[in-house]
Structures are given as C-alpha cells and as structure tokens.
Amino acid sequence: MRSSAMRDMMAITARPEIISLAGGLPDTSTFPVSAFTEEMARIASGKVPEVLQYGPTEGSELVREQITRVMKAEDMLVDVADVTVTTGGQQAIDLITKVLIDPGDVLICDAPTYPGALPTFYSYEADIIQIECDADGMRMDILESTIASLAEQGRKPKFIYSVPTFQNPGGVTLSLERRKRLVQIARENEILIVEDNPYGLLRYEGETLPTLYALDGGAYVVYLGTFSKILSAGLRIGWVVAPPPIREKVVLGKGASDLCTSTLTQDFAGHYFDKGHWREYVEDLIGIYRNRRDAMTGAMSEYFPHGATWNKPEGGLFIWATMPDVLDTSDMLAKAIGKGVAFVPGTSAYVDGRGASSMRLNFSGVREDEIIEGIRRIGAVAREQLDLYETMTGSQEMKLPPLDADGNPERPS
Numbered sequence: 001m002r003s004s005a006m007r008d009m010m011a012i013t014a015r016p017e018i019i020s021l022a023g024g025l026p027d028t029s030t031f032p033v034s035a036f037t038e039e040m041a042r043i044a045s046g047k048v049p050e051v052l053q054y055g056p057t058e059g060s061e062l063v064r065e066q067i068t069r070v071m072k073a074e075d076m077l078v079d080v081a082d083v084t085v086t087t088g089g090q091q092a093i094d095l096i097t098k099v100l101i102d103p104g105d106v107l108i109c110d111a112p113t114y115p116g117a118l119p120t121f122y123s124y125e126a127d128i129i130q131i132e133c134d135a136d137g138m139r140m141d142i143l144e145s146t147i148a149s150l151a152e153q154g155r156k157p158k159f160i161y162s163v164p165t166f167q168n169p170g171g172v173t174l175s176l177e178r179r180k181r182l183v184q185i186a187r188e189n190e191i192l193i194v195e196d197n198p199y200g201l202l203r204y205e206g207e208t209l210p211t212l213y214a215l216d217g218g219a220y221v222v223y224l225g226t227f228s229k230i231l232s233a234g235l236r237i238g239w240v241v242a243p244p245p246i247r248e249k250v251v252l253g254k255g256a257s258d259l260c261t262s263t264l265t266q267d268f269a270g271h272y273f274d275k276g277h278w279r280e281y282v283e284d285l286i287g288i289y290r291n292r293r294d295a296m297t298g299a300m301s302e303y304f305p306h307g308a309t310w311n312k313p314e315g316g317l318f319i320w321a322t323m324p325d326v327l328d329t330s331d332m333l334a335k336a337i338g339k340g341v342a343f344v345p346g347t348s349a350y351v352d353g354r355g356a357s358s359m360r361l362n363f364s365g366v367r368e369d370e371i372i373e374g375i376r377r378i379g380a381v382a383r384e385q386l387d388l389y390e391t392m393t394g395s396q397e398m399k400l401p402p403l404d405a406d407g408n409p410e411r412p413s
C-alpha cells in the first residue's frame with residue numbers, strides 16, 4: 001500500500017490561506033442551489049424510507065439508464081445491463097484492477113498517468129509499465145514495441161489504462177489517428193483497454209473526438225465514467241461499462257467492497273439527470289473553466305521563468321508545466337506551501353522518479369484572481385531557486401530578467 005501524493009496534500013491544501021492548484025476539484029459553488037433544493041425536497045416529501053435503505057449492488061435502474069443517456073451525449077451506445085454504478089470513478093479503477101490483476105501481472109498506462117490510479121495499481125501488486133505521451137497522447141510506436149518485447153518474454157499486459165481525453169495530469173488528448181491505432185493494437189493483440197473518461201464533456205474549444213469505446217463498440221474497451229466533474233464529486237457516483245464476463249466479476253468485487261453505492265445520492269443524481277437540464281449546467285462550467293484556463297496560461301506567460309514550458313489543453317481541468325531542468329518541483333513545493341500555494345509535483349504521476357521538473361496545475365477549483373496570484377507565487381519560488389542555483393554554480397544559463405519594484409520579472413515593454 002502506498003499513499004497518493006494528492007491525498008497527502010489534501011489536509012494542507014484545505015487550509016484557507018493556501019491557494020490550492022493541487023486538487024482536481026470541480027467548482028461546486030456554481031451548482032444551482034434551486035436544483036439541489038428541488039431534489040432534496042422531492043426526496044424528503046415521500047422517499048425517505050427508500051433512500052435510507054440498501055440498494056442493488058449494480059446500481060439503481062434509473063441511474064444506470066441516465067448513465068447511458070450521458071454516454072449517448074458522447075456518441076456511445078450502451079446497453080443498460082452492461083452498466084455497473086460505482087462509488088466514484090475511483091472505485092471503478094479499483095474494481096477493474098481487482099478483477100483483472102493478479103500480483104505481478106503487467107499493466108500499461110500513460111506516462112504521466114493519473115496520480116490517483118497508481119496507489120490502486122500498487123495495492124494489487126501490478127507490474128506497471130508507463131508509455132511516454134507527447135502532445136498527441138500516448139506514443140503508439142513505443143506501445144507496440146513494448147508489447148512486442150513483453151511477448152518475447154512470454155508476457156502480455158492484462159490491460160492498457162488510459163485517460164485519452166484531456167488527460168489527468170498532462171492535459172493532452174489522444175489524436176484521432178492514435179485512437180484508431182490503439183483500438184487496432186488492442187484487437188490484434190487481444191488486450192483490453194480501460195478508458196477512463198471523466199473530462200470528455202468539458203471541451204472548451206476544438207473538435208470533439210470519438211471515445212475509444214465508441215470506436216471499438218465495447219468489445220475490447222472497458223469504459224469508466226463519473227459524475228464528479230459534470231455534477232458533483234461529493235455524491236460519489238461513477239460507473240464501469242464492461243461486457244458480461246467482466247461485468248459479472250465487477251459486481252461481485254463491488255459487493256465484496258461496499259455492497260452498494262449510496263441509495264440517497266443515486267436517487268438524487270438519477271432524477272437530476274432525468275430532468276434533462278444537466279447539459280445547461282455543463283455549458284456553464286465550460287464557460288467558467290475556459291476563462292480560468294486562460295487566466296492561468298496568461299499568468300504563466302507573465303510570471304514563470306525563461307525556459308519553463310506548458311500546454312494549453314482544449315478541455316479538462318489541468319495544465320502540465322515543466323520548469324528548467326535544474327529545478328525540482330518536489331523541493332519547490334515545500335517553499336510554495338510556505339508562500340501559500342500548492343500544486344502536484346510531476347513525480348507523483350510516474351512510477352520511476354521521472355517528472356521531477358514538472359508540475360500539475362488545476363484551474364477549475366479556485367477563482368481567476370486566486371489562480372493569477374497562485375501562479376505569481378510559484379513563479380517567485382522558481383525564481384528564488386534559480387537564483388540560488390546560479391549563485392552556487394556560477395551559471396548564468398537561465399539569464400533571468402531583472403525584477404521590477406513589486407518583485408516580479410520585468411517584461412520588455
């Protein structure tokens with residue numbers, strides 16, 4: 001059992017004086033109070049005994065139906081019978097790993113990968129192989145050569161776990177060409193893909209791409225979803241869509257873990273989606289998060305040191321930034337927390353210590369003014385560390401611009 005860097009930081013980042021760019025928190029303050037009150041009043045006025053009771057392990061019929069409708073919005077046609085409701089997308093990752101992995105089995109994932117998945121993979125003693133991602137997502141040439149060299153050793157991955165759309169943590173999206181190739185590789189080699197897609201509906205610009213599930217039709221792709229980022233993380237509702245032999249084991253695994261997902265929150269979510277207004281709320285979120293993303297990239301251009309790089313994702317909640325390679329973001333984090341800002345160091349997204357100069361930055365959880373201030377503080381820490389490096393090594397490599405009266409880097413006018 002290992003801890004997750006993000007969970008360890010939750011207590012620190014919950015302190016009000018800290019601007020947390022570390023979590024993956026949706027902005028729940030934007031959820032319409034009237035919609036919340038309406039659902040709660042409906043439950044209180046007649047369904048209390050029902051929602052205080054256990055429910056079926058695979059989830060309530062209504063929520064499962066609504067899940068198929070939400071998936072239809074991303075062009076996926078799903079049979080209600082193939083849907084298992086889970087306690088958040090996190091339990092979906094846990095259950096699929098529990099069902100498929102025996103100790104020592106190979107599992108392939110993105111490099112970097114979702115930091116919250118790694119403790120799950122470790123807990124089932126998977127042999128984790130990470131495949132490098134570039135701006136178009138997971139590199140298919142490296143994936144193919146890895147599968148081939150594993151085959152030479154008589155080994156075959158149990159599954160390929162990927163967040164192909166607006167990846168957590170890298171923000172990158174797997175290109176259409178690579179999506180098609182990935183599904184083809186899975187079929188040719190008879191390897192399952194586990195597609196984790198919490199962010200697909202949060203697109204701020206660019207063209208929508210088909211999910212791996214839509215391309216494959218569900219034969220080789222097991223699909224994981226969640227309502228955390230389009231409704232609420234606190235309701236803890238996610239799901240797995242898998243063909244019958246896997247689904248049956250997932251339900252057995254879930255029964256062993258927690259018997260069923262909360263009947264109360266399933267009732268809330270089932271009726272909320274049934275009313276059909278959820279798309280409007282997602283549209284609101286898209287507008288808010290797009291502005292926050294732009295605020296973050298704008299502040300990075302202003303405050304991050306020369307040599308730092310970052311991407312501008314077309315959707316999702318995260319930006320991946322890389323500092324000049326003499327900087328270690330784990331060292332920077334301690335200083336950053338001292339200055340009242342937090343981020344996730346890049347190493348937590350790798351199994352082998354890579355990512356030491358990188359960081360994951362979340363732009364959904366705090367307001368634009370806080371994002372700008374948070375980035376300014378991280379920029380100040382980077383600057384101090386670079387100054388120290390230059391003093392100690394006599395290097396002028398970074399050629400930092402002089403500071404203005406406010407302690408910020410001077411920009412050419």
Ligand SMILES: Cc1ncc(COP(=O)(O)O)c(C=O)c1O
Nearest residue numbers: 024088089090114168226228238
């Ligand atoms: C890629 C990915 N999968 C799964 C989860 C888990 O989400 P939840 O358990 O809240 O549904 C997250 C949360 O940030 C995530 O980014």
